[in-house]
Amino acid sequence: MGRASLALLFNRCSNVFFFLLLRSAVNLSYYNGHPQRTHFERCLKRLKQEVLRMGTLVEESCRLSHQALFNQNLDAVSKITEINRQVDHYYRQIELDFATLMTLQSPVAQDLRLVSAFMQLIDLERIGYYAKDLAKIAVRLFSYPPHPIMKEAAAMSHHAQIMLGTSLVALVELDSNAGQQVKRLDDTVDDTYEKLYQTLACQRNVQEVIEPFLLLALVIRHLERMADHSTNIAQRVSYIVTG
Template identity: 30%
Template sequence: MRDLYNDQLEAIIANLVSMTHTVRAAVEQATSALLEADADAAETVIAGDKAIDEARERVEETSFELLATQQPVAGDLRMLIAALRIVADLERMGDLAVHVAKIARMRMPDRAVPPALRPTIANMAETAERMVAETARIIADRDVDAALALEAEDEEMDRLRRSMFRILLDEDWEYGVEPAIDLALLGRYYERIADHAVSMARRVVYLVTGQNPPHYE
């Protein structure tokens, strides 16, 4: 019976890692839709969000069942609490990828990102994808050092967003109001994806150590 319980706990971790890879792929495809006006990629992201929602429900159902029937304590209890919070972050990241894809789809057949900001958006997307991929490894390995380091990496995303706003607010901006609004939203979406990755990493620190890590300064 105890072996089954331990297997269920490990299955939750495996599901979280799998979901994280799915979310990373969604962010990658949403970015392709955005930068390349790829309609198929946009539709794939939008349609695929249902699978992320369903995966969240499965993790939640298993976690609540174990909380109710096994009365876990210490590390097992922390794991289930962390899993419930991580899976909520993942579901929200999937939603953010959908938001990116919908902006891309709305502006098709044109590309939503003007040439002046394509490098910045591409860098923001690359940073977000890298952070999500690293989070999958952090969850799988329960790597506290990598989890703490990820919060520092979030500074790069903040720097890129500030750079984007400098371009948007420059008096030489020539692309009009609608693209500026799109880009402000896109910057926020990628920034929030990075924030959720950091949140997930912090949950892993709590899972392993029982302590919430200090915020990176």
């Protein structure tokens, strides 16, 4: 088989491999009527599964941080520490596997779009970090009475969780339109953040204890950043789909 034929075969297969990575269904590529399951395809599928497992763990971290903050659930704080260790493990392993794949398999130009798909690892890792930090902040807030802004902060947390879930589904389903839905929610979170920040900044009758106000400022800032990272994921999916 000549170079031109080999290049044509690889390009055809790479299109299928890219499709498989970003879809849940397990399909087979065919050449001359026979299934061709290559090492490259298996590696891509494994990486996709690892990214989604990491995303699921980050979702759980966000749920637990919400319980810790707004339900004063101390058990959630202890659970989130273990989950964060698992997230870190997936982060390091996926980075290593992806670097190895890109180096040894010599993907063609179209496959390099996968770089965008896996760049979201840093976004997932950061969301997990913020969730862990929110749980720590929750413990420090336990000794203070609830502040009136907590209701709206809880709404920010709910929106951030919805945005993360929507972004992960968009990755699996190759839904480029999900970016618009996530962006609308991000605008809502940003508006709420500005409102609550101004409320805290203009707080009257603050006596000697300022710690709870500083902690609450961190809470709403973390939630706003979590929403931003989810938006990054959704927008990257749109790029993967549309080019």
